[in-house]
Amino acid sequence: MTSGHPGRRLAQLLPGERLVEIDDSRTPIPEDRPRRLAAVLRGFIAEPAP
Known part of the structure; x- marks a missing residue:
């Protein structure tokens, strides 16, 4: 069973x-941790599509 x-x-x-x-x-993360969110999004965008 997984977490809730x-x-x-x-x-x-x-x-x-x-x-x-x-x-x-x-919440909301864009206001609370905008630099960290931007870093995560940049990493995601830079990855090749599966």
């Missing part, structure tokens, strides 16, 4: 998906 965390559950169910947790953040 919906993001973790989706990452397990969808092929090729992953969950990135941004430490020390609250």
